[in-house]
Amino acid sequence: MSSAFEYAPAPESRAVVDIAPSYGLFIDGEFTEAAGGKVFKTVSPANEEVLSEVTQAGSEDVERAVKAARKAFEKWSALPGAERAKYLFRIARLIQERSRELAVLESLDNGKPIRESRDSDLPLVAAHFFYYAGWADKLGHAGYGADPKPLGVAGQVIPWNFPLLMLAWKIAPALACGNTVVLKPAETTPLSALFFADICRQAGLPKGVVNILTGDGSAGAALVAHPDVNKVAFTGSTEVGKAIARTVAGTDKKLTLELGGKAANIVFDDAPIDQAVEGIVNGIFFNQGHVCCAGSRLLVQESVQDELLAALKRRMSTLRVGDPLDKNTDIGAINSAEQLARITELADAGEAEGAERWAPACELPDAGYWFAPTLFTGVTQAHRIAQEEIFGPVLSVLTFRTPEEAVAKANNTPYGLSAGVWTEKGSRILWMANQLRAGIVWSNTFNKFDPASPFGGYKESGFGREGGRHGLEAYLDV
Amino acid sequence: MSDRLSVLKTYKLYVGGKFPRSESGRVYEVTDSKGNWLANAPLSSRKDARDAVVAARKAFGGWSGATAYNRGQILYRVAEMLEGRREQFAAEVAEAEGLSKAKAAAQVDAAIDRWVWYAGWSDKVAQIAGSANPVAGPYFNLSSPEPTGVVAVLAPQESSFLGLVSVIAPAIVTGNTVVVVTSEKSPLPALSLGEVLATSDLPGGVVNVLSGRVNELGGPLAAHQDVNAIDLAGAAGDAELVKALETAAADNLKRVLRPQAVDGSAVDWSAGPGTERMLAFLETKTVWHPMGV
Numbered sequence: 224m225s226s227a228f229e230y231a232p233a234p235e236s237r238a239v240v241d242i243a244p245s246y247g248l249f250i251d252g253e254f255t256e257a258a259g260g261k262v263f264k265t266v267s268p269a270n271e272e273v274l275s276e277v278t279q280a281g282s283e284d285v286e287r288a289v290k291a292a293r294k295a296f297e298k299w300s301a302l303p304g305a306e307r308a309k310y311l312f313r314i315a316r317l318i319q320e321r322s323r324e325l326a327v328l329e330s331l332d333n334g335k336p337i338r339e340s341r342d343s344d345l346p347l348v349a350a351h352f353f354y355y356a357g358w359a360d361k362l363g364h365a366g367y368g369a370d371p372k373p374l375g376v377a378g379q380v381i382p383w384n385f386p387l388l389m390l391a392w393k394i395a396p397a398l399a400c401g402n403t404v405v406l407k408p409a410e411t412t413p414l415s416a417l418f419f420a421d422i423c424r425q426a427g428l429p430k431g432v433v434n435i436l437t438g439d440g441s442a443g444a445a446l447v448a449h450p451d452v453n454k455v456a457f458t459g460s461t462e463v464g465k466a467i468a469r470t471v472a473g474t475d476k477k478l479t480l481e482l483g484g485k486a487a488n489i490v491f492d493d494a495p496i497d498q499a500v501e502g503i504v505n506g507i508f509f510n511q512g513h514v515c516c517a518g519s520r521l522l523v524q525e526s527v528q529d530e531l532l533a534a535l536k537r538r539m540s541t542l543r544v545g546d547p548l549d550k551n552t553d554i555g556a557i558n559s560a561e562q563l564a565r566i567t568e569l570a571d572a573g574e575a576e577g578a579e580r581w582a583p584a585c586e587l588p589d590a591g592y593w594f595a596p597t598l599f600t601g602v603t604q605a606h607r608i609a610q611e612e613i614f615g616p617v618l619s620v621l622t623f624r625t626p627e628e629a630v631a632k633a634n635n636t637p638y639g640l641s642a643g644v645w646t647e648k649g650s651r652i653l654w655m656a657n658q659l660r661a662g663i664v665w666s667n668t669f670n671k672f673d674p675a676s677p678f679g680g681y682k683e684s685g686f687g688r689e690g691g692r693h694g695l696e697a698y699l700d701v
Numbered sequence: 702m703s704d705r706l707s708v709l710k711t712y713k714l715y716v717g718g719k720f721p722r723s724e725s726g727r728v729y730e731v732t733d734s735k736g737n738w739l740a741n742a743p744l745s746s747r748k749d750a751r752d753a754v755v756a757a758r759k760a761f762g763g764w765s766g767a768t769a770y771n772r773g774q775i776l777y778r779v780a781e782m783l784e785g786r787r788e789q790f791a792a793e794v795a796e797a798e799g800l801s802k803a804k805a806a807a808q809v810d811a812a813i814d815r816w817v818w819y820a821g822w823s824d825k826v827a828q829i830a831g832s833a834n835p836v837a838g839p840y841f842n843l844s845s846p847e848p849t850g851v852v853a854v855l856a857p858q859e860s861s862f863l864g865l866v867s868v869i870a871p872a873i874v875t876g877n878t879v880v881v882v883t884s885e886k887s888p889l890p891a892l893s894l895g896e897v898l899a900t901s902d903l904p905g906g907v908v909n910v911l912s913g914r915v916n917e918l919g920g921p922l923a924a925h926q927d928v929n930a931i932d933l934a935g936a937a938g939d940a941e942l943v944k945a946l947e948t949a950a951a952d953n954l955k956r957v958l959r960p961q962a963v964d965g966s967a968v969d970w971s972a973g974p975g976t977e978r979m980l981a982f983l984e985t986k987t988v989w990h991p992m993g994v
Contacts, residue, residue, distance in 0.1 A: 366829060468951035473944025656988045664988045671989050673836035677844050681984050683954045688985050691834055693844065
């Protein structure tokens with residue numbers, strides 16, 4: 224099937240982005256060296272090219288950054304909301320102006336296809352700042368009291384799957400509510416946060432309101448444990464989320480966690496098959512499956528299993544895996560060697576436990592980290608690939624006969640972030656949406672995001688919501 | 702006073718709509734504020750706590766699936782039943798907390814009124830906690846609150862009845878089911894409340910009442926994998942216990958409602974409550990659907 228579509232390479236130009244050979248830590252409005260002097264390299268996962276050298280923050284740097292944020296808090300929180308709003312509007316506009324540059328940068332550092340960074344990540348980043356900018360002078364109308372107060376210094380730790388978007392989800396509401404922030408981007412994707420520091424400079428944001436610390440997990444752990452941090456926000460694995468919850472136990476710190484998922488994407492026999500197939504593909508292969516809300520468990524009604532799987536395999540055969548900067552690429556690079564090893568291990572476990580593995584014929588580049596889009600049939604609920612978050616382009620297919628069975632299987636996981644339902648019957652959609660224990664239910668669609676729409680999970684997918692009016696609560700003293 | 706010998710009540714737990722003794726067979730002495738014996742209360746065990754969680758989980762589907770109107774009527778029914786037993790509860794609260802008759806009666810009246818207040822919230826909370834979200838695309842997008850699930854509640858130590866009602870009612874009005882550990886020192890009003898709940902159309906298992914040691918029951922409940930949230934009101938004043946319970950709760954990422962005053966300064970439960978205790982045990986679910994012809 225792959226010969227049905229032949230494309231000439233259509234690479235996006237790298238010339239729009241100018242990456243410095245090295246970056247310091249962004250503290251109190253300036254790039255500074257780390258106290259420990261340690262640095263590490265950030266590479267492009269598509270070809271293992273070294274993109275830049277960034278700084279490993281240590282506990283002294285955390286101390287410095289928190290101090291800067293604390294100092295800035297007094298004035299920032301005292302600014303009229305309308306003034307804070309204007310800074311955020313400026314940031315939103317600067318992101319729009321520089322969106323091509325940032326999209327290319329994101330694809331280079333993260334490995335995601337330019338089509339996604341350009342058409343999905345960056346527009347959502349700008350929209351998020353624009354949305355929360357508008358809240359900054361309307362907080363008294365948000366349902367949290369007439370004059371809700373900020374919390375203080377927010378320590379924020381974000382993952383590598385949507386580096387700039389997760390930054391926006393964290394920083395925009397924090398600043399709108401009058402907090403100041405110290406943010407640590409993921410170890411493998413530090414660059415867009417460092418470019419964001421430059422946007423703060425261009426926006427004239429007061430020094431110390433946003434501080435960016437790069438580094439590995441130890442820097443994040445030091446940040447969330449810092450006694451002068453009032454608010455901790457984390458997006459990442461459930462395992463680390465639990466460790467953070469233990470760290471803040473017994474303190475006054477407010478905590479929100481957005482963690483893992485193992486979403487069921489449920490297809491009924493009356494669903495429009497072609498639309499469902501597009502939704503399934505988008506659900507699991509968007510961003511290489513590096514998505515906490517990915518539809519990683521396909522639950523298909525037995526009567527349409529054969530028809531659906533045939534159509535799905537046909538569609539998967541047309542997916543183009545390769546150069547993230549190529550505008551025709553559907554699936555980019557796996558973000559790191561470590562993540563590739565985890566996906567590989569879990570996929571192998573799927574085979575070893577008796578599920579049947581299938582992937583389209585697909586040529587993968589020699590250098591870099593790659594994994595072909597893969598599906599498993601004959602999966603049972605006990606299989607590791609039905610229980611554990613793979614965080615890669617791997618779909619586990621299970622079947623059901625009745626709506627009750629679909630609900631029972633969908634909810635049979637410690638996670639509860641998202642779910643999908645495909646059926647033409649409206650009453651069934653509403654019943655299913657009601658029964659599913661998940662924070663987001665996409666019906667006849669999947670993986671849709673919007674700054675006005677609250678996002679976050681049930682159960683071990685974390686607590687608190689990001690986005691919408693609900694997202695303000697995490698950053699207000701209520 | 703006549704010479705008639707009064708009939709004493711055997712105080713029992715309230716679990717799954719039934720009134721069992723502790724499976725451990727243990728009891729402990731409950732005294733009034735002057736140290737006079739009042740009754741023997743069941744000294745619940747870890748096993749009682751686990752049984753109560755099973756009962757609460759079993760009741761969750763039906764209770765959370767009931768209409769908000771129905772839940773509101775049942776909470777109002779609790780107030781009705783209590784109104785008829787005002788004297789009994791006033792006497793129990795007076796003995797438990799060493800209050801004058803008038804002050805104890807005021808506590809009971811406030812507790813009854815609190816049931817009424819929360820009853821009215823059942824079909825309104827979704828309208829203040831939910832939202833229609835104007836997303837940038839052709840989608841219907843609606844956020845609604847849903848109950849978190851099974852909530853373990855450590856009831857306040859000092860306010861044996863008003864405090865108790867103030868933590869139970871906001872958790873169940875939205876559809877959660879609870880396992881409540883009573884005030885350790887003054888469990889009797891809470892155990893009697895079980896009798897009221899049992900005759901108020903409240904389905905068995907929605908509220909499960911355990912008396913015993915907070916130190917013995919708090920840990921197993923905080924660590925229980927089928928408990929979704931925990932209210933630490935009854936651990937106020939014991940910073941070490943609060944930290945230990947919150948740490949244990951992290952194992953399955955329970956929603957934790959910390960004590961209002963960690964330093965142990967008394968909480969004034971007679972103050973009008975806000976929506977905080979309801980919102981603490983709600984999840985927001987957002988549903989998307991495309992619009993088109």
